[in-house]
Amino acid sequence: MRSRRAEPAGRNREGVPVARPRRLRSKLLLGLGLMVGSVGLLLGGTLYGIRAYYTTVRVTERKMYELQLANILIETLKGADAAEPTVEALQAVEAHLSIFREEQERSVSAGLDPDAGDQERGLLDQLARDVQQLQWLLHELKSSPRLLPDGRSEPLGQHPPLRTLFDRARRSAEHLRLAIIHDIESSTRQANRTIRQSQWVVALAATWAVVLVLTLLYYFRVWMFAPIRQLQAGVQRVHAGDFSQPICLHSGDELQELADEFNAMTARLAAVYADLARQVDERSRQLVRSERMVSVGFLAAGVAHEINNPLASILFCAEALERRLKDLIPADISSSPLPASASPLPPPAAEDREVIIRYLSMIQQEALRCKEITQKLLDFSRSGERQREPTDLAGLIRGVLEMVRHLPHCRGKQIVFEPSEYVVAPVHAQDLKSVVLNLVVNALESMDEGGRLTITLAARGDWAEMTFSDTGCGMTPEVLANLFEPFFTKSRTGKGTGLGLFISHQIIDQHGGTITASSPGPGRGSTFTVRLPLRPVTAGSETPAASRTPTLPAVRLASAA
Structure with a gap:
């Protein structure tokens, strides 16, 4: 937006003689x-x-x-x-x-x-x-x-x-x-x-x-x-909030230099306004997340135990019924110890037996899935400030990668970890491991065979910065806007609960850091950037992007539960 200032008399930057500007x-x-x-x-x-x-x-x-x-x-x-x-x-x-x-x-x-x-x-x-x-x-x-x-x-x-x-x-x-x-x-x-x-x-x-x-x-x-x-019209436009139209002067004198400086100032002011708008939007999203988290805390603390009991009963009954059916209806009807005339019910066909067994397995799997969701909700509602210790982030990431290499999603895909220096930050190791694991698993699930995940680690001033760049399916702007919302998922496998990135965001936020996502578009990969402070964050301090989401109501309810 800023136009180049008039060159002084003599020669321009390319060495070509130019006329003296009319001052x-x-x-x-x-x-x-x-x-x-x-x-x-x-x-x-x-x-x-x-x-x-x-x-x-x-x-x-x-x-x-x-x-x-x-x-x-x-x-x-x-x-x-x-x-x-x-x-x-x-x-x-x-x-x-x-x-x-x-x-x-x-x-x-x-x-x-x-x-x-x-x-x-x-x-x-x-x-x-x-x-x-x-x-x-x-x-x-x-x-x-x-x-x-x-x-x-x-x-x-x-x-x-x-x-x-x-x-x-x-x-x-x-x-x-x-x-x-x-x-x-x-x-x-x-x-x-x-x-x-x-x-x-x-x-x-x-x-x-x-x-x-x-x-x-x-x-x-x-x-x-x-x-x-x-100049006056430009100042009035800026006063009215219009930063899109610069002042175009070609007088070659101090007024043109003043217009150039004013355009530069307007560009910087527009950038500041855009950044403020982004921060307001981010804070609004943080407020929405906070309200949703409070609701999740209420839900988890008040209902999770009540849901777990029926789920346990359903799971137990499904397992017992599956065992009874296997005992009463063997795979080979002719090998049954009981004669056909002794059975009060006619023996089912072989295909019916397979359907019954499959449905009972689905009941068990979905019950276990619901139990896993409620367990995550309980763990999330009980999360609070934990003891943080100086941790070697490179070693922590290597430990997670050693565990991930044995997963089925890692087959045929390349993981490259490139730490530029030795970085130590005060973190809760287990929580940060869950964040790294969640980001790595999501990246692996988004890539086809032959994909590449690149992880970098470096110190940027007072911050430790980790980036996770994959060559996967990418994301649309709508997905990026709701990526860290609870229960929002666009997993290609269809098995996600939508809580992984939400909880990861809360963990990084409680550490006083930030986690951001970017993508050029669908099919062009994604990049997640995690920034953590290299010095301990005092209570009540704010993160670089927005204030941390309050979790006290959920913690108190979970504790009461």
Whole structure:
């Protein structure tokens, strides 16, 4: 019933390479790894989009600040571009330019400038050069002013070179502001692209996660849920008392090993239940035998003596009548000393004389048979605990076989005794001899000429075991079921009383042992197994198969009789 456990990876018992079994933890780790990968991909795509958005916000904030500085710089430059520009105004422009340069370098170092400040740096350098030239030209013009034709000094703001430099500086400042706006737009476009990529990644990851979850749910149902349901159904069947249907799993993992172990446990439990049922049946039979034995004890103690007296009278009268008839009616009528006319009855014919003699012999034989039965009943009812002594069982069996070899049933049949060792057990020798004799005689009667009876003797742990195996007529299951019942006989000679095996069973039972019979079927021989304890059995102890049948009521009645 138990299925073979899956072989480990590598090679099987025949040395053939086999695939590594899918362990349940490997399946769970695979599913967990795929789920973690899907969640990681989903989380990575989301974080990627969030990071792009956060970077764009920071770049925008930084560029907006730079844009404010650029506007201030432009306004300062416009203030310096007056009718009479001053050196102080240009110095203010230069100071704002330095502040802008520092903030722009901070943006570049923080990574918040899309083009790393290349465009702003060129415009700042150009603007710084224009401011320096304006300062130099303004200083020159103030040191040597130009006079108009009317003798007045020409306004500095109207000086063409100075005007050209102011226009170029203002254009550079405007280009700087446009560069900042371009950086904001470029950062926004880059962020939009990144966010779209993140959305695609998140969408693909979400789709993959949904497909993966559905797939894992299917395989978990195949790997875990369905096997667990089968295990649960198997446990419920066992709980209901059904041990005939094992759990069939082919998952190749720990659940299959669990199912195999559960099947093995169920097989052992079924064997235990079967053994318990056998013991209950045996105990029931023992109880029936006990009740019958009590009845036999009552019958033997109350009626045996009353039956023996009429049987003795019948036997005596039959013997006396046979002698009288032989004297009055000799075998040869002509040789009778009395004349025919002197006899009050006509002489019987020769065939009538033989019939009368045969019937009188049958009356005597049946009376003796009834007396033998009542004597067995009396002996059985008077049986009780007897003194047991350590006895050589092999010698006891040999003594019985020496006596049996002279019986007519032994002719043409072979008896083989094979003791495997020297075995001594505490038994009552005479009772055990009667058991061995009864088993040997029954075996000989069941075999035809040329049959073989094999007797073995061995020690099995704390028990002495004797087996009697014959090649006789065998037994049916019905005969085996009632073999040790009183008055049950299937003797081929038809002369058995049905008490031999019953009394043998009681003797072995009183010794604390067991006697069992088995047969493959009619015509295939029989085997009787006798087990006796090698140590003395204390009163009240039980035999291995069932408790011993009580005999106290029969003993008390027999004693009273």
